[in-house]
Amino acid sequence: MSDKTTITLTVNGVPRTIACVPRKTLADALREDCRLTGTHVGCEHGVCGACTVMVNGAPVRSCLMFAVQAEGAEVRTVEGLAPEGGLSVLQQAFIDHHALQCGFCTPGFLMLITGALQKDPDMSDEELTEVLSSNLCRCTGYRNIVRAALAAAPAIRASVRETAA
């Protein structure tokens, strides 16, 4: 009953073939089988959002998906955010606005914000702020995460629209 299934998925543009038992979550497969430990595992039941990644363009909780369900999927993790030799606009905004302290929740927030604006570039600043309530941060009190997200949002929206055009 716990036989491994071989699956092929694309992570940050790189095709990967891994073998997982059905009960292994996508979060654990990314960390243990793809050796991409930027995706953090917090609550393991969908509440904290630390494990947020993008699957086929939408930000999702990777602890609430089994790896076998990602067969053929395009997955993007925090390791795929930064351009060669630099940081994404959002990553830089997190530094500029002191939007992290311990950093445990940060990969989840980065993928949540990037994913939400990629999926819905027309969402308002108010809606984006509401989206931030999806994830938990125990250090910052959220204020600086909101500041960083709103500061980076115009550049992310412009880049998404440019790619779509």
Add this chain to the structure above:
Amino acid sequence: MKPAPFTYYRPTSLEDAAQRLRDGADDGALILAGGQSLVPMMALRVAYATELIDLNALDGLDRPRVEGDSLVIPTLTRHATFHDARAAPAPLGDLLACVAAHIAHYPIRQRGTFGGSLSHADPSSEWCLVTATLDGTVCLLSADGPREVAARDWSDGPMSTTRDPDEILTEVRLPLPEASASWGFYEFNRRAGDFALGMALCVIDLQDDRITAARIGIGGIEDHPRRLPEAEAALIGRAFDAAAMAAAAEAAMRAVDPMEDATTSAEYRRDLTGTVITRALEAARLRTLALADPA
């Protein structure tokens, strides 16, 4: 916090899934849709499956469509599909968009499904409230063939439905409200994204400034969402004003049998019933005024 071991089956069609479920349901095989409730329950070991039959790879089960005078919502339709009010004709599209924004959080809405919500049947399920209030129809499929269940016959107690263990929910049909109908929704919870402590949805038809038809549904108050005929009757034939709304709220508070839990008493929920109904009706009344005077 890891689910117990299970086998995984990816069906080639709904019929294939129904046959597989017929063969495995007695042993504990379950259908996997969005997984946003089932997977955490499995991780917490409050739900177990010997096998998960995953519908997600099946095509054509995630786009709502209009058939006759109904909106047909296939089972894998994600909550986030209704972020766009154009997913259904007005005014239903706007109603569903408003309600969808209250379901859990944005990433959960990307994967959670309409059919999954109906099957899970949480007392605070927004989609169960919508289906009950609009008198929708739940469509099921087993190895023996299809079956339909009216929304009022769907619940079988808290988090329990009249679906048989070997039946798959394939789609939900919602009757389209009149284009002239106005609607209101109000949900109360203590934190953004939490389960509703109480919520109300109403759909109101007016003719010559009198209420000719009213639907009022509540969720999060009793063990399943349902219409409140006593509150609806209090509105019929009246002007849509504060006195009518107060009469409906009073009737509702008398009619409900509220749940009680560690943090929220039954009396609190009874009081909340009146509040959420009044606020939902007020939202509908404001829409009525906007329809009458678009400027």
